[in-house]
Amino acid sequence: MYPKSSSTNQRQLSFDQFKKEVLDDYKTAVISRECSLLGRREVLTGKAKFGIFGGGKEVPQLAMAKAFKKGDFRSGYYRDQTFMMAIGELTPQQFFNGLYAHPDIEADPMSAGRQMGGHFATHSLDENGHFKNLTEQYNSSADISPTASQMPRMLGIAYASKLFRKIQDLKDPKFSNNGNEISWGTIGNASTSEGMFFETINAAGVLQVPMVISVWDDDYGISVPAKFQTTKENISEVLKGFQRDENGNGYEIFVVNGWDYAKLIDVYNKASKIAREEHVPVLIHVKELTQPQGHSTSGSHERYKSKERLVWEKQHDCISLMRDWIFEFELIDENNEILRFVDSEEELIRIEKDAKKLVNQARRDAWTSFTNPIKEQKNTLLKLLENLALKSENRAFILKLKNDLASIIDTSRKDIMSFARKAIVYVRNEKSIEKTQLQNWISRYFKEEQPKFSSHLYSQSDKRVAQIKEILPTYNENTELVDGRIIIKDNFDALFSEHKDVFIFGEDAGNIGDVNQGLVGLQEKYGKLRVSDTGIREATIIGQGIGMAMRGLRPIAEIQYLDYLLYGLQILSDDLATLHYRTAGKQKAPLIIRTRGHRLEGIWHSGSPMGAIVHLLRGINILVPRNMTKAAGFYNTLLACDEPALIVENLNGYRLKEKLPNNLGEFMTPIGVVETIKEGTEITVVSYGSTLKIIEDTVKDLNQVDINIEIIDVQSLLPFDRNHEVVKSIQKTNRLIIIDEDVPGGASAYLLNEILEKQNAYEFLDSKPVTLSAKSHRAAYGTDGDYFSKPNAEDIFESIYNIMHEVNPSKYKSLY
Numbered sequence: 001m002y003p004k005s006s007s008t009n010q011r012q013l014s015f016d017q018f019k020k021e022v023l024d025d026y027k028t029a030v031i032s033r034e035c036s037l038l039g040r041r042e043v044l045t046g047k048a049k050f051g052i053f054g055g056g057k058e059v060p061q062l063a064m065a066k067a068f069k070k071g072d073f074r075s076g077y078y079r080d081q082t083f084m085m086a087i088g089e090l091t092p093q094q095f096f097n098g099l100y101a102h103p104d105i106e107a108d109p110m111s112a113g114r115q116m117g118g119h120f121a122t123h124s125l126d127e128n129g130h131f132k133n134l135t136e137q138y139n140s141s142a143d144i145s146p147t148a149s150q151m152p153r154m155l156g157i158a159y160a161s162k163l164f165r166k167i168q169d170l171k172d173p174k175f176s177n178n179g180n181e182i183s184w185g186t187i188g189n190a191s192t193s194e195g196m197f198f199e200t201i202n203a204a205g206v207l208q209v210p211m212v213i214s215v216w217d218d219d220y221g222i223s224v225p226a227k228f229q230t231t232k233e234n235i236s237e238v239l240k241g242f243q244r245d246e247n248g249n250g251y252e253i254f255v256v257n258g259w260d261y262a263k264l265i266d267v268y269n270k271a272s273k274i275a276r277e278e279h280v281p282v283l284i285h286v287k288e289l290t291q292p293q294g295h296s297t298s299g300s301h302e303r304y305k306s307k308e309r310l311v312w313e314k315q316h317d318c319i320s321l322m323r324d325w326i327f328e329f330e331l332i333d334e335n336n337e338i339l340r341f342v343d344s345e346e347e348l349i350r351i352e353k354d355a356k357k358l359v360n361q362a363r364r365d366a367w368t369s370f371t372n373p374i375k376e377q378k379n380t381l382l383k384l385l386e387n388l389a390l391k392s393e394n395r396a397f398i399l400k401l402k403n404d405l406a407s408i409i410d411t412s413r414k415d416i417m418s419f420a421r422k423a424i425v426y427v428r429n430e431k432s433i434e435k436t437q438l439q440n441w442i443s444r445y446f447k448e449e450q451p452k453f454s455s456h457l458y459s460q461s462d463k464r465v466a467q468i469k470e471i472l473p474t475y476n477e478n479t480e481l482v483d484g485r486i487i488i489k490d491n492f493d494a495l496f497s498e499h500k501d502v503f504i505f506g507e508d509a510g511n512i513g514d515v516n517q518g519l520v521g522l523q524e525k526y527g528k529l530r531v532s533d534t535g536i537r538e539a540t541i542i543g544q545g546i547g548m549a550m551r552g553l554r555p556i557a558e559i560q561y562l563d564y565l566l567y568g569l570q571i572l573s574d575d576l577a578t579l580h581y582r583t584a585g586k587q588k589a590p591l592i593i594r595t596r597g598h599r600l601e602g603i604w605h606s607g608s609p610m611g612a613i614v615h616l617l618r619g620i621n622i623l624v625p626r627n628m629t630k631a632a633g634f635y636n637t638l639l640a641c642d643e644p645a646l647i648v649e650n651l652n653g654y655r656l657k658e659k660l661p662n663n664l665g666e667f668m669t670p671i672g673v674v675e676t677i678k679e680g681t682e683i684t685v686v687s688y689g690s691t692l693k694i695i696e697d698t699v700k701d702l703n704q705v706d707i708n709i710e711i712i713d714v715q716s717l718l719p720f721d722r723n724h725e726v727v728k729s730i731q732k733t734n735r736l737i738i739i740d741e742d743v744p745g746g747a748s749a750y751l752l753n754e755i756l757e758k759q760n761a762y763e764f765l766d767s768k769p770v771t772l773s774a775k776s777h778r779a780a781y782g783t784d785g786d787y788f789s790k791p792n793a794e795d796i797f798e799s800i801y802n803i804m805h806e807v808n809p810s811k812y813k814s815l816y
């Protein structure tokens with residue numbers, strides 16, 4: 001590699017430097033392997049719950065690390081511990097801290113114990129939740145477990161480089177150096193069977209972005225061999241049509257064996273140069289890798305691999321072959337002297353011994369750091385229980401608890417809390433200072449420990465949505481009424497001219513300005529990169545946005561209709577919604593997803609699956625504005641904040657008339673705040689989105705039968721009614737009906753839970769609370785399909801009337 005390679009970089013290295021680098025690499029590989037071996041033992045002896053390691057894939061990761069530069073991003077999966085060690089972002093002790101699930105972000109920088117080991121991340125945010133200078137550090141977007149889910153965001157990370165290079169106004173040195181950054185992906189061979197892999201590969205080819213995707217090919221996906229995974233059992237072979245050539249743009253594709261250290265370094269250098277300089281995506285198919293310990297700690301690969309395969313894997317272990325190469329390497333210099341990496345095997349054995357010692361020490365240190373705080377807590381509790389026992393009639397029981405707790409060898413926080421709370425039950429009828437002390441200790445314990453497991457679902461920075469106060473739209477004296485779409489469009493226009501880092505993209509979003517003309521003319525005005533068309537690929541539209549937002553841009557990803565959000569829902573749920581939580585606040589992606597939905601007609605153009613969305617997307621703000629002014633106000637709010645959000649515009653609202661505000665881009669709809677749009681006395685009607693219009697249309701009819709309703713617009717499903725305004729209304733009306741067009745038990749049940757349980761509204765109800773929603777099936781097509789599928793004006797009238805009939809049957813006579 002050293003003398004044969006044509007790379008100038010390598011020629012410049014003196015042999016001694018080169019030798020040091022090779023031996024350091026070998027040491028890293030051996031340390032990593034030792035971590036895998038000891039890690040498995042920690043699981044089998046019960047100290048850790050589950051282990052999935054990078055054994056058998058060490059050597060190509062050394063090569064990838066060499067080509068990886070500051071500012072670059074990794075988007076990979078659970079095999080990449082060697083890479084993380086090689087770039088200096090994972091120490092052996094941190095590896096074990098993660099394995100034990102140390103709930104402290106300093107100890108386990110990957111996830112503060114929230115993720116299983118093997119899920120890697122670096123810190124993009126400082127202690128205030130603000131972006132650090134990402135060009136001065138190595139970056140790894142936080143891994144997630146669902147196979148191939150690292151693909152969509154990988155595209156966005158790469159796409160950001162393209163934007164940073166092409167758009168002069170974006171030259172923020174914190175985020176990019178002229179778009180030179182590569183998005184480095186890794187994926188297992190079997191996971192390339194997933195749709196998201198192919199969708200991303202195609203999109204990156206279309207967009208021509210600096211993405212280098214390595215396939216770690218060990219011929220298996222757990223127990224299932226390549227034969228059942230990949231056509232021709234060969235992913236680079238079937239992707240050959242993506243190879244760039246004289247017919248057009250595409251990929252550069254490399255195939256290399258995973259044990260060939262020298263060749264790997266060469267390939268990764270070439271790949272890096274192509275991607276970085278030309279912004280061409282590269283696929284590196286790394287073959288002949290192994291799994292020396294099987295897939296994970298949950299099983300043994302002897303069960304499904306043949307004897308021959310197991311022997312082959314031993315012979316092709318990448319570290320063994322690297323070792324042979326180092327041992328055998330010889331070079332004759334100009335003075336005819338023979339240069340070697342090592343003079344005897346002893347030198348390699350010493351490196352291996354040192355590595356073993358180092359990893360063992362790291363394991364011990366990690367265990368001490370994980371268990372020490374718990375030991376202290378345990379001792380405090382034992383003392384409290386002893387004191388309590390002395391004063392209690394149930395002394396024997398409490399002493400037993402104390403002794404049982406004392407006898408647990410590897411105590412967990414769960415043990416501590418569980419014993420403490422059991423003790424409280426024994427003294428429930430007693431009074432003593434010791435009991436109060438234990439009660440106080442328990443509540444302090446929860447206060448301190450619970451956030452370690454539950455913090456950072458949403459932003460805690462000064463840009464969190466809760467910080468935003470409402471700014472009302474203002475109007476000229478003789479304000480004209482315009483189509484709703486004009487308000488959306490003019491507001492986007494104001495936002496685009498104000499914020500140079502805002503981008504909107506989606507199917508038909510560019511050239512024609514979206515299917516409902518809310519972006520008409522904006523591509524012409526702001527260019528094809530700011531307002532752009534994408535292929536039909538919802539999962540990677542979302543991923544494109546996630547990756548861009550992780551690199552400091554403000555993307556608005558458009559999903560054409562709410563019904564098609566389902567294609568992107570998995571990535572929204574698994575990736576975007578968990579990002580801030582799973583990094584304990586160290587990464588964020590304030591992506592805005594724009595879509596339109598509700599009440600059009602037909603099974604796939606009338607969607608309102610808000611319950612499903614609300615439940616799957618905790619961690620994302622879910623906003624359901626009733627008109628375009630409200631929607632525009634939400635966009636304005638979100639661009640002043642750092643949280644992700646989904647905005648569902650009303651599909652039937654683009655042509656409804658609204659007053660055109662004169663402070664476009666500035667007025668702000670607050671998030672988590674309901675609005676009472678009509679005051680009333682008899683019943684509180686809670687609803688959102690398109691349904692509100694129908695409810696408003698029934699007001700006159702209800703008035704005629706002497707029913708005066710109060711209407712509350714939810715506006716924001718997540719978060720819902722932070723100020724608990726709904727219960728105040730119910731205190732006045734004593735009755736509640738929730739109306740939406742989701743399935744029964746969908747978002748209406750969510751709202752009912754919020755109102756009855758969280759706001760304690762049950763105390764003020766004089767009638768049974770009612771939810772009126774659509775039928776369980778999707779909405780049938782046409783006017784009649786809608787009438788018989790979704791709550792209509794008569795359904796609403798009758799549901800409300802029936803509640804009043806129950807209250808006063810003589811005044812409100814039965815209708816049927």
Ligand SMILES: Cc1ncc(C[n+]2csc(CCOP(=O)(O)OP(=O)(O)O)c2C)c(N)n1
Pocket residue numbers: 079145146147187188189190191192216218220221222295
């Ligand atoms: C969507 C999804 N399906 C199934 C799994 C369970 N699972 C975890 S790893 C794995 C096999 C992956 O094999 P491959 O991509 O070849 O990676 P390797 O583990 O061999 O490196 C499976 C099926 C998962 N994590 N996510």
Ligand SMILES: [Mg+2]
Pocket residue numbers: 188189190216217218219220221222
């Ligand atoms: Mg595999």
